[in-house]
Amino acid sequence: xxxxxxxxxxxxxxxxxxxxxxxxxxxxxxxxxxxxxxxxxxxxxxxxxxxxxxxxxxxxxxxxxxxxxxxxxxxxxxxxxxxxxxxxxxxxxxxxxxxxxxxxxxxxxxxxxxxxxxxxxxxxxxxxxxxxxxxxxxxxxxxxxxxxxxxxxxxxxxxxxxxxxxxxxxxxxxxxxxxxxxxxxxxxxxxxxxxxxxxxxxxxxxxxxxxxxx
Numbered sequence: 001x002x003x004x005x006x007x008x009x010x011x012x013x014x015x016x017x018x019x020x021x022x023x024x025x026x027x028x029x030x031x032x033x034x035x036x037x038x039x040x041x042x043x044x045x046x047x048x049x050x051x052x053x054x055x056x057x058x059x060x061x062x063x064x065x066x067x068x069x070x071x072x073x074x075x076x077x078x079x080x081x082x083x084x085x086x087x088x089x090x091x092x093x094x095x096x097x098x099x100x101x102x103x104x105x106x107x108x109x110x111x112x113x114x115x116x117x118x119x120x121x122x123x124x125x126x127x128x129x130x131x132x133x134x135x136x137x138x139x140x141x142x143x144x145x146x147x148x149x150x151x152x153x154x155x156x157x158x159x160x161x162x163x164x165x166x167x168x169x170x171x172x173x174x175x176x177x178x179x180x181x182x183x184x185x186x187x188x189x190x191x192x193x194x195x196x197x198x199x200x201x202x203x204x205x206x207x208x209x210x211x212x213x214x
Contacts, residue, residue, distance in 0.1 A: 002079050006068050011060035014067055016075055017052045022142065024128040024204065026051065028086040031203030033078035042070055048203050049131035049140075091205045093197055095174065096212040097123075097165050101186035107150050107167065118186065119211055121145040127172065127207045137176040139201040144172050156182030163194040165209070174198060 003019040020026050030048035037046035043055035053075060061067050099119045108115045127141035134140075149170040157180060160166075164175045166183025174189055175181060176198035187209075189197075201207070 002076070004072070004075065006072070008064060009054075011064065012057045013054055014057075014064070014071060015052055015054045016068075016071060018075070018079065020051065020079075022050060022130070024142075025083040025086060027128055027130050027142070028083075028090070028204035029078045029081055030075075032081065032086065033075050034203070036074050036078065037071065040074070042074070047131075047133070049133065086204065091200070091202070093200065093205060093207050095189060095197055095207060095209050096193060097187040097189055097209050098212050099187040101165065101184075101188060103153070103166075103184040104186045107148065107184050107186055110150055111148060113148075118148055121148050122167075122172065122186065123209045123211050125208075127209075129201050129203050129205045129207065130171075132201060132203060135176055135179055137198040137201060139173055139198070139205075139207065141172045141207055144170050146170065150184050152182040153184060156180055160185065161188070163189040163191060165189060 004016055006014060006016045008014055030053050033053050034046040034048040037043050037055055044058045045056040047054055055071055104115050104118060108118050125143050125145050127143040129139045130142040131140045132138065144167065148167065150167045152168045160175050160179055160181040162175060162177045164185045165187035166173060166175065166181070166185050168183040174194065176194060
């Protein structure tokens, strides 16, 4: 049986955390659980992230244990779903990127590679949306080649343009709107592609990047 625990943030948000290794299957199981909670009106809202699931309520609950029992029931049911069951409804998004980011050369130097090698490794991977947050439609993409994992910038930028493609440690992602940020910027998605694609990203989706320069 999967080990899990829960934590209340006040009495209006209950977070359930699963003790399992990160994987695309886990992301999709948690995403399915969050969707089921929303569709069943068990909470005002629900989101998943990596190993956790959070349910939000418009008013503090008067029976916390009953809520935990309901949420954990949904969670356990979704954690029993196989990867074959979950993969039937997975959406794949291909994102064209102009690899002209201001930090591409720095990332290449950090790894003693050429910029083209960074691009080749970034586009060769298949990513899975592990979570959506920080900004509306900001998808945290899991599956970065470990050989190009790069620490965040020591000093975050005050302004990161919409559509910027960045790397932060072992993750990559697209800024869906202008924002401060400390990710290493290696490429740029067009405004049109950013507007069309970013709102479609959901937990468990597959994302691939294509070098638009070639």
